[in-house]
Amino acid sequence: MISLKKYLDQAEAGTKKAGKESAEELLSAAVRAYRSGLQEMGSCSLNACPALGTELQESLGRLEEKVSIESTPESVEAVERNVQEQLQDWGRRAALHSQLRTGEIKEILIVMARTAEAVGKRDQRCAQQIYDVTSQLQSIANLDDLTLIRSSLKRSAAALKTSIDRMAAEGKAAVEKARAEICDYQTKLEEAEQVASCDSLTGLHNRRWVENLIQRRIEARLPLCVAVLDLDDFKKVNDDHGHLVGDELLKQFARELKSACRSSDVIGRWGGDEFIILLDCSIDEGRAQTYRLRDWVCGNYTIEAKFERIKLAVVASIGVAEHEPDETMKELINRADADMYHQKAASRINGDAQTLQPR
Secondary structure: OOOHHHHHHHHHHHHHHOOHHHHHHHHHHHHHHHHHHHHHHHHHHHHHOHHHHHHHHHHHHHHHHOOOOOOOHHHHHHHHHHHHHHHHHHHHHHHHHHHHHHHHHHHHHHHHHHHHHHHHHHHHHHHHHHHHHHHHHHHHOOOOOHHHHHHHHHHHHHHHHHHHHHHHHHHHHHHHHHHHHHHHHHHHHHHHHHHHOEOOOOOOEOHHHHHHHHHHHHHOOOOOEEEEEEEOOHHHHHHHHOHHHHHHHHHHHHHHHHHHOOOOOEEEEEEOOEEEEEEOOOHHHHHHHHHHHHHHHOEEEEEEOOOOEEEEEEOEEEEEEEOOOOOOHHHHHHHHHHHHHHHHHHHHHOOOOOOOOEO
């Protein structure tokens, strides 16, 4: 993957050496190449794993929109970091998804083979039994003594009934066994779908699953509020302590967020250090709930690093929006996102903003 920040640095140096026009041409070409690369990665992911590719394609598309010739090195670096996180997360989930699917296909083929083998053996055995009865009936036809005929017919009828009863019992057992194995297969399929719908790091619902749920609720015309939550200055944690500490902080934060939410709330990881919450309520109740959540999840967190215990003070900004008639999912989420950034800016202006920093 090309590094756009590298070209930004080259463009800045080129401005001094070759002139502004030449530097802008270099930067413009790099931006086009980078955006084209994001588009191609999204298309390839869709072809490689259709079940998970749409989510990555949409995520990369949103990141692509953030890259332009006016981008600063800092914003481009944030986009590149987000791209790396998206690709790593998608790679892990795609590999797991592929393994589960391969295992399921093998198991269902084994079930089918065993069932076919059992039915074949049963039919072969029953055919032999019926053949034996038929042979007995043919021998009876050659008898002259009525008593012997009656006795032979009675034995043949009993043998035929036994064969038919055995066929019915074995057939019922085979059906029950196949039904049990298919139910087990269905359970594993549901587990695979659950894995595909979860964020691999935090265990919360992933972006694609949350978007599908929002869309279904909009189509059903159900009341809906969306809250977008972002950790302030999370980049500083990764820069100062490394991504492993940052990942552990995200996992702890996700657990706190889940425990603080109501059973009717739906929580998902939106990407990076952003989370999303679906609320079945009005905007006033939604804002009251988000204020309560912020008080609950913000505060001191302790991370067990390799050689030390790191204490971090966590602050989050939350934006909320209520779905309006005829509003699309994208418009709704954009309003919640804008409200979140408004809350973040207002907090900084008022001097109330805190940062993620060691305590």
